[in-house]
Amino acid sequence: MPGRALALAAVACAAGLVGLPLTLLLAVTVLHDRTDTPTATPGGPLRTTAVPDTYQNWIIRAGAGDDRCPQLSPALLAAQLAQESGFNPRAVSAAGAQGIAQFMPGTWPTWAIDADGNGVASPFDPADAITAQGRFLCALLADTTAGIADGTLTGDPVSLALAAYNCGLGCVRAAGGLPAIGETRDYVTRITAAVADYTAPTPPPAGGGFGERVAAAAQAWTDTPYVWGGGNEFGPTTGTDTGTAGFDCSGLTLYAVYQASGGTIRLPHYTGDQYQQGTPVAGDDIHPGDLIFFHIDGPLSHVAIALGNGQMIHAPRTGKTVETVAWTTDPYWTDHYAGTRRITPNEP
Structure with a gap:
């Protein structure tokens, strides 16, 4: 069909590139329509009342990001955590993804960090997992932003980074943008729709009535x-x-x-x-x-x-x-x- 690029993306290839939280344990045929990638807003400061008290400071810190990923925000991380595990630090998926941020065992060592200094870096430790989630998503945002800039990817970096978190960066690269995988598109849509719910109200503009x-x-x-x-x-x-x-x-x-x-x-x-x-x-x-x-x-x-x-x-x-x-x-x-x-x- 005109306007569509057909690509075959294998999970093993994607895992070799960046590792996969919530890995799709099969090879998938990816149809990508370069005209229908949704535009996502990255959110902003955390609406603290929307997340459990225990996680607020860790989400705020992890969402600060760095110069590589200006699109990262605490609200985006919170919306992703809600989708991944419902803020459950003991969650384990059918595919074996672990903890509040649902890291796969093969992916965790790349991003593991002992954020709370208790001597152990664990995907079941919310402080460690949220900090690692922020580092991982920042890297994906930087990668997808670069891909958009060089013309190898089409879409917006937030949607593409979320898709890469779900199905792998190799999966997104093979599609040239947002893959036509139902689970991945639903994942991206749910998170981007929820970002506003986790974003703090903007302070009223200064001055005037x-x-x-x-x-x-x-x-x-x-x-x-x-x-x-x-x-x-x-x-x-x-x-x-x-x-x-x-x-x-x-x-x-x-x-x-x-x-x-x-x-x-x-x-x-x-x-x-x-x-x-x-x-x-x-x-x-x-x-x-x-x-x-x-x-x-x-x-x-x-x-x-x-x-x-x-x-x-x-x-x-x-x-x-x-x-x-x-x-x-x-x-x-x-x-x-x-x-x-x-x-x-x-x-x-």
Whole structure:
């Protein structure tokens, strides 16, 4: 089929390259579509309430990475640990992968470290395993970033590094990108979708009032893809229809309001429900940060954030990205205008 590269990847070859946590114990035929690799966001600081207290400091330290892997983050490691073992330090898979980070016995010696200084480096010791996980994923991020730069790999480094953690770097190299292995693609999708859940809220932008902070929080994600059902209070998510992380219109607004309020205001995701929050605002009194609603595909089917001077920022539709547009002089928007609501720090 045009646009597809066919490659045969053997597990033994991949294991010889980097070793395999969660090794696929068979040779697989890999079909890779260079046009459908999902884009992943690397996350950021750890939302500590989302992980067991015992592991918080180790995840934060391991997620610091170094200059080779700027994409590494504590949130990414936490999401991966949740997928690998559910934070269970005694987990053993059917394939023999061990511990909280699910290292295979053959892979562990390469990355083993006695992180807590107890005299033993063990995949069943969370401190050792999490530190080794960070080192291993950092190396994979560096390798996949280099492959993208030299044209031998297509995709984004986070998705490709996660795939390599699951099926081996040789597997990813043979595919020229994200392998068409169901288990591996599901692994990558689940982790990248969960990263936002483990990312700490962004501190409200300095300066300005609440409305200005709402606007600034949304503007920080300019050019982020539109994804149906995408976005929550912590950032972009994969939504319901693709592996790409992004926002839909109401996902962007709920994120911006949550961040601007320091996590005290959590709007519902549904646009119609957001219209019930806050207080109504007259069309000649719209301020930055107000939520502007439109009837487009149906009643109250779109929402945007006012920026002032007749501009708004929004996540428009599939195929577009978060953008700023002038709406008060555009008949399309004025003809579909439904109303404006103002959310304040004591709302809802």
